[in-house]
Amino acid sequence: MAEFAYNNAVHSSTGKTPFKALYGWEPTLTPSNVPTDVPEADELAQTMEAQWKEVELALQQAKQRMTAGESGSPTEFKIGEEAWLDAKNVNLKTLSPKLTEQRLGPFKVTKKISDRAYRLELPPKMRIHNVFYVGLLSKVKRDNKCAFENRPPPVTVDGEEEYEVEGITNAEERDGKWFF
Known part of the structure; x- marks a missing residue:
């Protein structure tokens, strides 16, 4: 049918x-x-x-x-408001895509370039352009009941990300792929 x-x-x-x-x-x-x-x-x-x-x-x-x-009209952000950045266009070199963060931030909006582009205040460790299309941004919703500490974004040095690893609890290699 x-x-x-x-x-x-x-x-x-x-x-x-x-x-x-x-x-x-x-x-x-x-x-x-x-x-x-x-x-x-x-x-x-x-x-x-x-x-x-x-x-x-x-x-x-x-x-x-x-x-x-x-x-429809695009999502509006005010200067000083925080926004999540969609990580799909950010080159995060990780072994497992399942463990990669889907959203980065939250980052503070510093300037409205146009109705569809905003400048974000990124940490100096992230070596990427700081103007993003509004479709890649989403509003931060704070929940007073369950407040989690926001983790800092990974450090990017010469296009390579550096992490401080506390330890891997379990890892296994099967058919050339790593499983954590």
Whole structure:
């Protein structure tokens, strides 16, 4: 059902449905609305039509959710406010991606460059540019019940990160990969 609804929906790039582009005609999901003498056939046709409408509505809602953030206003930060930095574009050389921090910081916002770019106050150890796209930043939410101490970011020296390791509790190498 979902595949049929997808292939029968008009795509923005071509302006046609995939069925129309491939075969030159548009199939219908439900049989004609002409009543038959078989009540089970009429019931099946009504059920199929209801399911098709449900799938079509679900696809429309998913499309609206996907495009909702594109035209909306970006997240606003005030100068002096703290923000988390998404670590996906920061080169953190670690053995295991699972153990790598997903967000760095929080860092203080020092200047608003534009609606979509902010300058952060980074420690001098981090040798990266300090202006970031607003999509890579997220607001810091403080919780008074559970306040954890923020860890400092790793030290970067000549493109290599240096850590002070207290100790590894357990490590194992299997097929050339390390497991901690």
